[in-house]
Amino acid sequence: MSLTHAPAGAVRQGSLRELNLALVLGRIATADRPPSRADLATATGLTRATVSAVVEDLLAGRLVSESDPAPRSGAGRPARGLVLADQGPAGLGLEVNVDYLAVCVVDLAGQVRHRTVHRADLRPVAPADALARLVEMAGAAREDAARHGLTLVGAALAVPGLVDDAGLVRLAPNLGWRDVPVPALLAEHPPLIEQVPGVPALVVDNEANLAALGELHSQPPGPSSFLHISGEVGIGAGIVLDGALFRGVRGWSGEIGHLPVHPEGRPCRCGGQGCLEQYAGQEAIVTAAGLARAELPADTATARLAELAEAGDADALRALHDAGTALGVAVAGVVNLLDLDTVVLGGGYAALAPWLCPPVLAEIGARVLTAAWSPVTVRPSTLGAEAAAVGAAGSVVRRIVAQPAGWLARAG
Amino acid sequence: MSLTHAPAGAVRQGSLRELNLALVLGRIATADRPPSRADLATATGLTRATVSAVVEDLLAGRLVSESDPAPRSGAGRPARGLVLADQGPAGLGLEVNVDYLAVCVVDLAGQVRHRTVHRADLRPVAPADALARLVEMAGAAREDAARHGLTLVGAALAVPGLVDDAGLVRLAPNLGWRDVPVPALLAEHPPLIEQVPGVPALVVDNEANLAALGELHSQPPGPSSFLHISGEVGIGAGIVLDGALFRGVRGWSGEIGHLPVHPEGRPCRCGGQGCLEQYAGQEAIVTAAGLARAELPADTATARLAELAEAGDADALRALHDAGTALGVAVAGVVNLLDLDTVVLGGGYAALAPWLCPPVLAEIGARVLTAAWSPVTVRPSTLGAEAAAVGAAGSVVRRIVAQPAGWLARAG
DNA sequence: GCTATTTGTTCAGCGATTGAATTATTTGCC
DNA sequence: GGCAAATAATTCAATCGCTGAACAAATAGC
CATH class of the missing domain: 3.30.420.40 (ATPase, nucleotide binding domain)
Structure with a gap:
């Protein structure tokens, strides 16, 4: 039954705008050329008036920006192309694997804007120490991101093992981890993330899952x-x-x-x-x-x-x-x-x-x-070797694209 | 990424009501006791005013009715319970299997209101003849349904084989069917279905799929x-x-x-x-x-x-x-x-x-x-032996529950 | 019979979309 | 060069549907 699945909860007046923000932003994200407002109107079925209003919100929140090369040439007023902003929210991807630690930052458009890999045999290293190293790398990544106008709004950690809903690593056999409470261990370090409604500060997940997500959002689609x-x-x-x-x-x-x-x-x-x-x-x-x-x-x-x-x-x-x-x-x-x-x-x-x-x-x-x-x-x-880290960071920014209202509420 | 999935298309003004109709009706369908309007308001997060308006639409369209036993007793004005109507739209379930034909009618609440099984070895029977017998059984089922105030709004046919999107049975090895164009063969018979927007007149699907759907919607959930x-x-x-x-x-x-x-x-x-x-x-x-x-x-x-x-x-x-x-x-x-x-x-x-x-x-x-x-x-x-037929009929009424707006538009 | 309590309805207010009209900006033709 | 055609984007009154609060309805308990 491939019914269009309705939102789980009540659909209030404001949900309407939330849903259309997500619809328009998603369209901008998946388009192959920067679309104009008129393109978006025909693509989504909304009126141009509504699209203009929605785009205004997105521009004000710095989630999209107007691109220089016009998407069309010919008679008529030239269109203004809309692209995902290369500044603003970004995702932090983390990966602990058997023989390396990886950290990366991915922007809204899915571009990898920062990447650090630290090769070492992690098996003899205690989980808390491995995570401490990762946090150190992430701190440098955050500063680098800030220099590019990027704000980290969430982090995802890839681990080669079974992870439960709460982020507890039940078993990572090749790493020698068992029942490692990652969120608790990371909570001891100063936060690197600016909290945004709707985006969890930290997600811990299986490396294979996050690598698959990276593949899903890789270019070309x-x-x-x-x-x-x-x-x-x-x-x-x-x-x-x-x-x-x-x-x-x-x-x-x-x-x-x-x-x-x-x-x-x-x-x-x-x-x-x-x-x-x-x-x-x-x-x-x-x-x-x-x-x-x-x-x-x-x-x-x-x-x-x-x-x-x-x-x-x-x-x-x-x-x-x-x-x-x-x-x-x-x-x-x-x-x-x-x-x-x-x-x-x-x-x-x-x-x-x-x-x-x-x-x-x-x-x-x-x-x-x-x-x-x-x-x-x-x-x-x-994707290359650290696909899981890229997929992890990408999963964060995908949430912003899927639910832009949270970020916009924060940004004012 | 377990994000609440947004509707695929544009969210217009009217979509809001459509979505809330589905939300409230779905809640009525899955509740274990007939809920009151107040129950629905707290359960869905909508205000009581909105729920009242939505329920009024559902009552006018005869999708729900008020139940006699009040859902609550105690101080305060007694609540009026809401249940799925036992009259109105119903689904037609059809099944061709190796040694029987089955037809059934399922109402909104998921109750089997009619059931006919015809035992026979179908392997030597030509597909067109088997379907003709099924149509005959379905005609009787429709009349029986009409006597109970039920209108058939869609049919689903279960086949033990591979079916493609268009309803073409590619291969049903144990039945000896190959490339049987079921929709075309059934189109030669007078229609038994009253068309409703959003509900396909005929779906052909694998028997195992439809049996699973029957299990999904069986009581208790x-x-x-x-x-x-x-x-x-x-x-x-x-x-x-x-x-x-x-x-x-x-x-x-x-x-x-x-x-x-x-x-x-x-x-x-x-x-x-x-x-x-x-x-x-x-x-x-x-x-x-x-x-x-x-x-x-x-x-x-x-x-x-x-x-x-x-x-x-x-x-x-x-x-x-x-x-x-x-x-x-x-x-x-x-x-x-x-x-x-x-x-x-x-x-x-x-x-x-x-x-x-x-x-x-x-x-x-x-x-x-x-x-x-x-x-x-x-x-x-x-479920019993003809689970696929029941699941097939159930899949039809589930569409009405998931998208009541189509039926309401028809009923005025 | 009165009060507390809960249900359900009414109504003004408001946010968001709509559709038509308007403005803005370019190309192409005379 | 000027004008018409074409396309993009904005403005604005109208409308739809949800909200919140006030109100009416109906019952149990004292």
Whole structure:
């Protein structure tokens, strides 16, 4: 039932303006060329009078600005193009991963305006210390952002593990974290965020989820429903349905790493048998390729593997083919279940995509009933290594775009 | 991003009333006791003045009526309870299945007001003839409905197969249908439906999807996210997320029958190997239990199997245990992927649930990473055999409840 | 019979959208 | 160069629907 879903609560007089602010701003955000007020009127169905009034609010709140290059040329008064402001609210993205810390700032338009990566093995570091380092990096990011006229209105932290609604990291096995109360630990540091109604100061979420969100909002815009697979030590998936991340009942969706691909196969640390992770996880691939994994950190191992495959190393090629086949079995199951037409390989898989895609596609072709009518695209992620941090920061500014009324109420 | 999703288009002056009509009517529909106007005001956040105006519209359009038993007793003016009208718009549910045709009428409140089942082997019957019989049954249903003051405002047809957006049945393997243009075939018969803006006259959908919708709207209300598995000859699943059926990019989601449970196992007609259907499909179970399947139609075979299991027949019990284990492997994968907390066994599985649930739960417990923190419920469907027809009819009236403005515009 | 209490309605006020008229600014043609 | 056509954006009275407060209705308890 694809009904236009109504707002949850009461629709008051003022909601009308709130909804139309969001409608117009969203249109400006997704347009490929800066639209004029007249363009917006025809696109949204509102009258030009209303659009003018709404745009005036947005201009006053510095969420949009008028662009110099006119969107049209020809007879008639020239239109004034509207673009998202390159100053004003911005999102702070944070990421703790096994071998790096990342911080970035993304503006309203989705541009990455600041980026810092600190490479280090985080496994021996206590959570509180890791977060303290991250806060230090974030402080520098905030100052840099302020110099560009950007105000941080919210932060999102990506963690490779299970996170509950309150931001408690239940389990991040590869990081060695268990029951880490991130919000409480971060509350001990001076706040970097200017609170805005409707935008949570801090969201903690799974790295795979946030990387998928980053992919969703990357340029050029891709499909609105897809599966994003982050192949790290574990294998996580972010499921994007109709332009929204699907989190599951408790926010623990996407545990694709424990789909069974050989039900009577190798035992897995999850307690099951033959889980995907045992055949297509980073350690499994590296080991199968004959690389002594202990000598290398995860990202270097992946790069080395790509080098070997490039050079035609038989062991590497076979390891990648086997991993791709296992991945394909799992992905085919997901596609059968959810009827998705796009699968994005992210994280460590992105660099290995040239060798993983063919066997994945082969399994999809063999196992997906509907593949004959509708082809499935499998492609590497367009975002770089710290996709989750970018997606995290992007998720903050998307809230401003989706609910501009909160920011405008603040800005006066 | 669980933002309150705004309406897709422009929010005009009149949309406000439309949205609040839907809000108030939805509240009346989901309340456990007939709410008063005052109850609705506090529940929705609207003022009592607005609620009174909205309710007046709903009463005038005969979508709700005032109930006799007052919702409250005590000091103060007695409240007048509001309930969904038992006259007015109703939905027509149709179902073509392998061994029966079913027609039913469901009123606004979700009550089944008419029900006809015609048992026959439909495999040798041409699609046009099967639909003609269904139309005949529907005509009688319409007359019966009219006698109760019900007007049919839309129809939904459940088919055990893949259906595209236009209502074309691409493939219904167990029925022997391929590329059947249902809307065109039904257009040759006189219309039974009174057109209402916003309500499609005919929707054709997968039987598993509509059965899941029926479960969603069954009384008492259950969870808003769950997996509904219809175990017939094939195995289909309806995925309900946040109170809405998830259809996938092309409407072909839920093909759980082809999740791999033994990737190097038996070949499947889909082209893959070791698909769930080969281990937990009705034929597989019946054969494994030692019943000669040819002698029995599908529903009788299931009943017989339940009898044997009840009597302690070792072969039947083993067959059910093995099928349940295979089903559990697949369900565990789905739960890992989507983080659902409820699985409903419907269709042929409903009657076999006492024997299927334990092995399914065992596999979930062993393979689902998060099962330790959040238990998963596995239970049989509460609806009867023709759940899809009831769900189909229910999906029609749900549209009226979700968008009452269309009906009100018609009724004046 | 009076008061407290709760329900539901009435009504002036107001915010936001609408549609038509008006102003603003350019291109192209004579 | 000047004028008409075309397109963009604004202004303004009218209207729709929600709000808040006052008011009328109806009952229980004392």
